[in-house]
Amino acid sequence: MSKAVRRTSLFEPRRYGELAPASKIAVYGLLALWSTVVLFPLYWVAITSFKLPIDVAYPPKYLPFIDYQPSLHAWRYIFVDLGNDTFRPYMNSVIVAPLSTLLALIIGSMAAYALSRIQYRPSLGSVVTFILLLAGVVLAVALAGIDWRIATLVAFVLFFFLLRALGSRFRRRLGNGDILFWIISQRILPPVVAAIPVYVMFQKLHMLDTHAALIATYATVNLPIVVWLMYDFFVAVPKDLEESAQLDGASRFRIFIGIVLPLAKPGLIATGLLVLILAWNEYLLALFLSTAKAQTIPLLVAAQNATRGPQWWYMSVLIIIMIAPVLVITITLQKYIAKGLLLGAVKG
Amino acid sequence: MTVELDRISKAFGPLTVLHELSLSVTPGEFMVLLGPSGCGKTTALRMIAGLESVTSGSISIDGRDVTDVAPKNRDIAMVFQSYALYPHMSVAENIAYPLKIRKLPRAEIDKQVRDVAAQVQLDALLGRFPRQLSGGQRQRVALARASVRRPAAFLMDEPLSNLDAKLRGHMRAELKHMHHQLGIATIYVTHDQIEAMTLGHRVAVLNQGRLQQIDTPHRIYDDPANIFVAGFVGSPPMNFVPGGLAEGRFKAAGGSLPVASRESRENVLLGLRPEDCRVAAASAPDCLAGTIYSIELIGDHVLVTCQLAGTAIVIKAEKTFSGEIGAAVGVQAAPGRCYLFDQQSGTRLR
Numbered sequence: 001m002s003k004a005v006r007r008t009s010l011f012e013p014r015r016y017g018e019l020a021p022a023s024k025i026a027v028y029g030l031l032a033l034w035s036t037v038v039l040f041p042l043y044w045v046a047i048t049s050f051k052l053p054i055d056v057a058y059p060p061k062y063l064p065f066i067d068y069q070p071s072l073h074a075w076r077y078i079f080v081d082l083g084n085d086t087f088r089p090y091m092n093s094v095i096v097a098p099l100s101t102l103l104a105l106i107i108g109s110m111a112a113y114a115l116s117r118i119q120y121r122p123s124l125g126s127v128v129t130f131i132l133l134l135a136g137v138v139l140a141v142a143l144a145g146i147d148w149r150i151a152t153l154v155a156f157v158l159f160f161f162l163l164r165a166l167g168s169r170f171r172r173r174l175g176n177g178d179i180l181f182w183i184i185s186q187r188i189l190p191p192v193v194a195a196i197p198v199y200v201m202f203q204k205l206h207m208l209d210t211h212a213a214l215i216a217t218y219a220t221v222n223l224p225i226v227v228w229l230m231y232d233f234f235v236a237v238p239k240d241l242e243e244s245a246q247l248d249g250a251s252r253f254r255i256f257i258g259i260v261l262p263l264a265k266p267g268l269i270a271t272g273l274l275v276l277i278l279a280w281n282e283y284l285l286a287l288f289l290s291t292a293k294a295q296t297i298p299l300l301v302a303a304q305n306a307t308r309g310p311q312w313w314y315m316s317v318l319i320i321i322m323i324a325p326v327l328v329i330t331i332t333l334q335k336y337i338a339k340g341l342l343l344g345a346v347k348g
Numbered sequence: 349m350t351v352e353l354d355r356i357s358k359a360f361g362p363l364t365v366l367h368e369l370s371l372s373v374t375p376g377e378f379m380v381l382l383g384p385s386g387c388g389k390t391t392a393l394r395m396i397a398g399l400e401s402v403t404s405g406s407i408s409i410d411g412r413d414v415t416d417v418a419p420k421n422r423d424i425a426m427v428f429q430s431y432a433l434y435p436h437m438s439v440a441e442n443i444a445y446p447l448k449i450r451k452l453p454r455a456e457i458d459k460q461v462r463d464v465a466a467q468v469q470l471d472a473l474l475g476r477f478p479r480q481l482s483g484g485q486r487q488r489v490a491l492a493r494a495s496v497r498r499p500a501a502f503l504m505d506e507p508l509s510n511l512d513a514k515l516r517g518h519m520r521a522e523l524k525h526m527h528h529q530l531g532i533a534t535i536y537v538t539h540d541q542i543e544a545m546t547l548g549h550r551v552a553v554l555n556q557g558r559l560q561q562i563d564t565p566h567r568i569y570d571d572p573a574n575i576f577v578a579g580f581v582g583s584p585p586m587n588f589v590p591g592g593l594a595e596g597r598f599k600a601a602g603g604s605l606p607v608a609s610r611e612s613r614e615n616v617l618l619g620l621r622p623e624d625c626r627v628a629a630a631s632a633p634d635c636l637a638g639t640i641y642s643i644e645l646i647g648d649h650v651l652v653t654c655q656l657a658g659t660a661i662v663i664k665a666e667k668t669f670s671g672e673i674g675a676a677v678g679v680q681a682a683p684g685r686c687y688l689f690d691q692q693s694g695t696r697l698r
Contacts, residue, residue, distance in 0.1 A: 240430045247420065247425060
């Protein structure tokens, strides 16, 4: 006869693992608010791309067909009138971003794997010697006008000589943690600091305004991110698996390709996606390194802010076609960023 | 094929975890390395595998010195405690992996995988992934992967310790059967003395990085070399009573027992296996006096714990045993079943 008394309270969850009604309202309310903040600009860009210049003026018009009559004039201008001038930067981005990402992933994941599995113990003394000699070469070439080939050769000979003579005295040793920190520290400087030296370098090499220059630069700039992120994923792969593969007869490279990389796939895809987006959206270095032939899509978007004032309608069209591929790739790859891939490896 | 360890040692910095271990595994032999955790048994196994470097000494497999040979070139297979199955590969791919690396033709690989899978009853599971298998099935995949290429030797690192008790008993029998079928020299590491006794042709007992005794399970049990081996092997473990020797008798606080030794000395430990003791009347001759501390019915026998002058002794008694906690009794030993040890060094006195 005892019927459980159910007291319903706004602040009591009905079941363990659920939110109380009041918390639910608060949480979903906040989420809805934030979604609006995130999605509204996208909506605004979308409707602006169909506005005539007159409709962009104050007061704002929010609803197509009601507030204003949509027009395809901006789309026609970008795709038909500009035609090749849109297509070329777009293709440049399509070439530069994925290739630089691929390069950064290949080099970076191998570096991260090495750092996660091999103990490096360079002595502090030899690192300092190397840096001092390098600085010496730069000074000798820049100030004394010595041929760089001679300076480098002398420095190399000196380096090995010093290392042989003093090597045993260098007690302080660096570890993998120091190397990792050094790699990530490359990202501490704001990119603009590096932009001018990089510009000068490619100018001397006559490589300005080429795909190769952009690919090399982006891969270099994004390498620390790849190393840093992939390191964590590789550390999480159980050592037992690799030892087992060793005994099964596999070489280290084979283990890396056949065992470790497949298991780190979610990390590889997530990292790749992040780096791809960074490269795809990069503006500053592209501004320095490309002028016409290798110009990328972010530059074209910015260029719509021309002498006639910002051309919001053209810009909106370009932004939409710029976002689209990234969105499609992210949604396609999302299912591969699944967790639990390591399940069943070593736990009973 | 033989595996020879010649005085191998392993040091991590100032810490030596394995001291000059020498042993020789004959073709087809099942050798068990037994010891408590941290005794160096797993390190020794990993050195044989090549996963740890050898600080000093040498290892040879089938007459070839492999001390500095990479693991992949040693032609040995290892079963890990964690099984170490490749989670992104199916059961069939896992088993085929060692063959694939050896670039065997596809048809040949398929045939061998099917053969070995049938041996360990995995035929129906070849398409599954490790995460879809139970612990015992994963264990069988690990065994199949290790045996598919007929290595020179098997190494097993506590392969049964992740299984529940019932499955462990079952897998123990399967392991024994598999070893019988394949006849490949096996080195098996465990801290479980039952596994050691049931599986091994010979058992090497290690403690603190040193080999204590290497012998057949029989002799390890019946003729332990020192107090460590005597106390480690056997369940419940051997009882130890401190006392002295004089006139062919062992004298302790609660009385004296006849022993085989004619020596006369102090600081002696008497070792008595639970099954070699008997609870007698307090007035009986040749017994140590004590009181009953607890009585536990195990099923086919009763464990009686007696307290005698500060030492607890566990006695395996008939299941019909009746007694009262607190009752005064005498503990008798079966004649000729007394082990004597030096209290300081722990060595056996014969």
